[in-house]
Amino acid sequence: MSRFTLTRWIPGACALGLGVALAASLTLDRPAHADGSEFTAAQRAQIVSIVRDALKSDPSILADAITSLRAQQEGNAQTKALAYVRANQLAVQSADAQYIRGNPAGRVTVVEYLDPRCPYCRRMEPIVNDLLARDHDVRFVQKLIPILGQDSVLETQAIMAAARQGGAEHLRAALMTDTQHPTIERVHELARAQGLDTARLDADMKSPDVVKTIETNMAQAQGIGLDGTPTFVFGTAGIAPGALSRDDMEAEIAHART
Incomplete structure (x- = not known):
């Protein structure tokens, strides 16, 4: 398929989103604010260490998460595209x-x-x-x-x-x-x-x-x-x-x- 620069997959942005998602999934007692203000410096360091160790022991975690995020992104794009088609049929x-x-x-x-x-x-x-x-x-x-x-x-x-x-x-x-x-x-x-x-x-x-x-x-x-x-x-x-x-x-x- 010849590429057209209306949309583009950006791996760097997805990796950043993945890190936030993994960090949030590891807080068991209460949800964190998006800016991380609910965590102490020690807690944030511990979360980073846990995520890093998890990715080292099982790199497929990262691949599976990226695949899941990509599928979600494509699903959202399809929904938006079909909404445009129906509105402009x-x-x-x-x-x-x-x-x-x-x-x-x-x-x-x-x-x-x-x-x-x-x-x-x-x-x-x-x-x-x-x-x-x-x-x-x-x-x-x-x-x-x-x-x-x-x-x-x-x-x-x-x-x-x-x-x-x-x-x-x-x-x-x-x-x-x-x-x-x-x-x-x-x-x-x-x-x-x-x-x-x-x-x-x-x-x-x-x-x-x-x-x-x-x-x-x-x-x-x-x-x-x-x-x-x-x-x-x-x-x-x-x-x-x-x-x-x-x-x-x-x-x-x-x-x-x-």
């Missing part, structure tokens, strides 16, 4: 027809936030194609977010501009399977192969509508706390980052249907 699930695949009237809407240059997004293409060929009750929305630099911006703008000529899906597929370095000349070559007017494409790439769509998609990505591509939103029931297997996709869709 219409906006999250809406898109120009050019970015909707599968059945436009499908009962379950799956939204994919992707970068056309992301190798993991590219890896998902055949899996998504297979899924939509098997399940005809899925409305699949693709939202482009250029998070990997200027090459991503170039391809995203080109795909969105191609939508004005009815060629967004074909140009997206061509770009995401292309192995050459993206340049405007290469974009033109692929666009011409799809029967697109490259002069019009150039004019539309920097149009206010294209800029606004990119900004909207990025704002939604920030709203769900997206930290990588691809990220999938399954109805209002689940959010899954990273390249998924077909079985994982089908399981998430089944859950969204319930």
Whole structure:
């Protein structure tokens, strides 16, 4: 999964939180104040010694605690993200027809936030194609977010501009399977192969509508706390980052249907 700097795991901060939690767990008679003011200097030294000795004798304590804290953090992030999706369901699930695949009237809407240059997004293409060929009750929305630099911006703008000529899906597929370095000349070559007017494409790439769509998609990505591509939103029931297997996709869709 390509990293995106909206959220980030910070080991140092978690280790600090762990020390406070372990110290608190070792006070048996009464809870401590957050600032430690209930402890004498001798008591604090004793707590530090006990914690240090425990970690030396069983280092798995630290690993287990970090795993638990990470799971709790991820659970909280998922809850917050789903709350955003439910509050903004219409906006999250809406898109120009050019970015909707599968059945436009499908009962379950799956939204994919992707970068056309992301190798993991590219890896998902055949899996998504297979899924939509098997399940005809899925409305699949693709939202482009250029998070990997200027090459991503170039391809995203080109795909969105191609939508004005009815060629967004074909140009997206061509770009995401292309192995050459993206340049405007290469974009033109692929666009011409799809029967697109490259002069019009150039004019539309920097149009206010294209800029606004990119900004909207990025704002939604920030709203769900997206930290990588691809990220999938399954109805209002689940959010899954990273390249998924077909079985994982089908399981998430089944859950969204319930």
